[in-house]
Amino acid sequence: MIPFARPDIGHDEIERVRAVLESGWLTTGEQVHRLEREIADYVGAKHALALNSGTAALHLALVAIGLKAGDEVIVPAYTFTATAEVVCYFGATPVIVDVDARTFNIDPDRVAEAVTERTKAIIPVHFGGLAAELDALRAIAKPRNIAIIDDAAHALPTRYRGRKVGAISDITCFSFYATKTLTTGEGGMLCTDNDEWAARCRVMALHGISHDAWNRYGADGSWYYEVIAPGYKYNMTDIAGALGLAQLAKIDRMRDRRQEIAMQYNTAFGDDAAFEIPPFEAPEDHSWHLYALRVNGIDRGKFIESLRARGIGTSVHFIPLHLHPFYRDRFGYTRESFPVATQQYEREVSLPIYSVMSDDDVETVIRAVHASSRSGKNY
Numbered sequence: 001m002i003p004f005a006r007p008d009i010g011h012d013e014i015e016r017v018r019a020v021l022e023s024g025w026l027t028t029g030e031q032v033h034r035l036e037r038e039i040a041d042y043v044g045a046k047h048a049l050a051l052n053s054g055t056a057a058l059h060l061a062l063v064a065i066g067l068k069a070g071d072e073v074i075v076p077a078y079t080f081t082a083t084a085e086v087v088c089y090f091g092a093t094p095v096i097v098d099v100d101a102r103t104f105n106i107d108p109d110r111v112a113e114a115v116t117e118r119t120k121a122i123i124p125v126h127f128g129g130l131a132a133e134l135d136a137l138r139a140i141a142k143p144r145n146i147a148i149i150d151d152a153a154h155a156l157p158t159r160y161r162g163r164k165v166g167a168i169s170d171i172t173c174f175s176f177y178a179t180k181t182l183t184t185g186e187g188g189m190l191c192t193d194n195d196e197w198a199a200r201c202r203v204m205a206l207h208g209i210s211h212d213a214w215n216r217y218g219a220d221g222s223w224y225y226e227v228i229a230p231g232y233k234y235n236m237t238d239i240a241g242a243l244g245l246a247q248l249a250k251i252d253r254m255r256d257r258r259q260e261i262a263m264q265y266n267t268a269f270g271d272d273a274a275f276e277i278p279p280f281e282a283p284e285d286h287s288w289h290l291y292a293l294r295v296n297g298i299d300r301g302k303f304i305e306s307l308r309a310r311g312i313g314t315s316v317h318f319i320p321l322h323l324h325p326f327y328r329d330r331f332g333y334t335r336e337s338f339p340v341a342t343q344q345y346e347r348e349v350s351l352p353i354y355s356v357m358s359d360d361d362v363e364t365v366i367r368a369v370h371a372s373s374r375s376g377k378n379y
Contacts, residue, residue: 002364004313005179008247008254008355016242023238028206031241036189038248039174042157043166045191047198050241051205054153054175054188055082056234059089061149061171061190062121063204064197067092071120076106077320077341079125083151084321092120096321096331098338102279103127104292104348107340108136115140121147124169128317129181129287130280131160134168149173156181157255159285166191176240181254181289182247184240204231254355258288261353261362265291268366274298274373276347290317294347298373304349306372312365315350 020031032050040048051057067073069091075084077096084094097110104127111122122141124132134148141148150165152158153175158165166172171194176187192198203210208231236244247254263283269275276294280286295303304314320341322333335342352365 001311002313002352002357002361004315004350004352006354006356007178007183008250010246012249013243013246016246017239020238020242026239027237028235029238029241031238031245032236033241035236035241035244035248038245039166039189040191042248042251043164043172043191045167045172046193047191047195049190049198049201049205050236050244051188051190051234052236052240053186053234054151054173054177055086056205056232057173057175057188057190058082058123058149058151059086059232060201060204060234061173061192061197062086062090062092064171064192064194064200065121065147065149067120070118072116072118073120074106074111074114074122075321076123076125076127077322077338078104078127078318078344079151079321080153080318081321081324082153083123083125084327093118094321094327095119096327096333096338098340099127099344101340101344103130103132104344105130105132106137108133108140111137112140115144115146119144119146121149123149123151125151125153126155126158126165126287128278128290128292129154129158130278131155131158131165131285134160138169147171153177153180154289155287157251158287159282167193170194171197176244176247181258181287182244182251184236184244184247187236187240187244204229205234207231207233255287257355257357258353259283259286261357262286262288262291264359264362265293265351265353265366269293269369272370272373275369288353291351291353292317293349293351293369294344295349295373296347300346300349302375303372306375307349307368310368310372312368313352316345316348317350318345320345 036048071092073087078099087094148169150172172191174189176184208229210226
């Protein structure tokens, strides 16, 4: 079986985690703080805050900008639920808009139509690792004092017009989930250049207390702390931090290997009328977290089942928000509410693309895709 995703875990990750376990300090400590510094340096951000998930990062980003009940946040239809669900935590409204048919990224024209006096933020998702049109979104947001919070769960490392995603928008939120381009098992990172927002998020990430456990129980710490707000339990452990440091040391090598695989797929499928390959302007700017193939004239369900029978794991990214019962029933959406997202979702299949794939694995996937496309044709 060639799985859909597999983390690139080697000797360095194992030894770093072993050292943490042997140290006796397992929770937030020096490993986490070092990972924060190195991520900030890597993307060019002033502040980075390590958290236990990308969802936590998105939630704290909205805390930082002062989102409240009755506010609106514009999100793309084509994304995982976390992008929108965090808006609901506040009693605010996620305003869903359609996406670009080619990139699956949020459509700036639809964003402009959706802005109201209640719009507090826009959350673009860099789908698959291809950056959204941040300049166009900034032109909409800046004159209206609307924050841009990047959902960059797919986008480490992604570049937009020469700059790394992470220090372009007001706040950037990364995910370090098990399938992501950098993994800590579970985890995330919030990056920003805003001193006030960073300080607010750091306090709110650990119960709203004025000092974290490292400061309280470390050699230079103090037993005394104050709760200054009702915060959350979002901190990252040193076990995860150590894993993240080992991953960060090879993140460019892992990205380069995914690009090699993507180019092999492009060569194999680019001239086949049964498929549409993912778009890219400059392949080196894409993180290639996903290889989102689109099928033409093929029964997708049969296609996926045929691949599974041939030992190839796949996934679908994503079931659009408006097709889920919560968003559909809460906001009265239908399949036709966001036609681009609906149509593209019905064609999308994500193929395996990860840095420990061998060339033989890639060739096996390619052969299986061609064979499955013949058996899955619905005409």
